[in-house]
Amino acid sequence: MLAALAGCGKGGAADDDEAPEVKGTVLVTTVSPASQTFHDTIQAWGTAVGDPHRASTISLGHGGQVIGLLVAGGQSVQRGQALLRVAPDPVARNAYLQAQSALDLATGELKRTEQMAAQHLATQSQVATARKALDDAKTGLEAQRALGGGTAEETINAPADGVVTALNVNLGDRFQAGTALLSFAPSQALVARLGAQPEQGAHLKPGMPVEVQGTYGSGESLQGRLDVVGHAVDAQTHLLPLQVSLPPEAGNVLVAGSAVQASIDATSYTAWALPRGAVLQDDKGAYVFVVDHDHAKRIDVALKHPDGDTVGVQGPLDAKMQVIVTGNYELDDGDAVREGDDSDKAPQAAAKAQPESAK
Secondary structure: OHHHHHHHHHHHHHHHHHOOOOOOEEEEEEEOOEEEEEEEEEEEEEEEEEOOOOOEEEOOOOOEEEEEEOOOOOOEEOOOOEEEEEEEOHHHHHHHHHHHHHHHHHHHHHHHHHHHHHOOOOOHHHHHHHHHHHHHHHHHHHHHHHHHHOOOOEEEEOOOOEEEEEEOOOOOOEEOOOOOOEEEEEOOOEEEEEEEOHHHHHHOOOOOEEEEEEOOOOOOEEEEEEEEEOOOOOOOOOOEEEEEEOOHHHHHOOOOOOEEEEEEEEEEEEEEEEEHHHOEEEOOEEEEEEEOOOEEEEEEOEEEEOOOOEEEEEOOOOOOOOEEEEOHHHOOOOOEEEEOOHHHHHHHHHHHHOOOOOO
């Protein structure tokens, strides 16, 4: 019986030698940090509008009546497309007809005077006076034509491809000379008028790159440039006004009046790029664990870019270090670690899940 027991004891020792248990070692996966340029962004919201330096108001130098509306406010138009039909003011039309009659009379009077002068029945002074009257009649007729009396109907055409941003008259309206009939913005002359939180103003400077998207629609991005940074908060929106220039192709994506949102690249800096899970937080701040001679070593870092799956940190790291990504939540400074991949954890998890009798 003693011999049998001794034999059993030896068999158990052999099994233990064949499968030694490593205690106090944490299985981890690692990644090497990479230096990367990050950008701090500031969000802003607003509207795409016609560039005030290129937008125009269409008016006439004479009065008249609107007899045809061929477009609506907000409509896109092509160069040369008819926008309005206008009948001239009756007074201007009458003045033009009188000027035309005066020109006909002066033309005939000069001809008669020259015939009489050839027969020595009129002096050269009389000829000069008749010629002067003809010149004055021509000038008067041109003036009345410029005042709109030369035609029974006038058509106003689009000066370029663009958008009718505002239509200020209705069918049948009579208007005076210089009245703004409609507002027009060329399609390749859009800007974004935005508003940002006032506390962000200190970080904004003209020339910063801006990514602009329409709030609704396809969400296609446009690359613009920050041109104007306001120095006073808007009384209605309580936001800091900004203006962003947009590229010429903006007219293919946005129309005047579209709601837009923008991301402004305010600050650029270099930091170590790491997966979000590699960075931990405690009362002392942000930190990471690196593998140092098969042990975990804590390194405190500054979390500079916290957004996204890849974050940016600054601290005493280098590209040769192995930063622990998974398994770091179980670690304390100085703990023993073993590097592996996620597949190594499956056998361990299965072994722990087996009942004691199965072992």
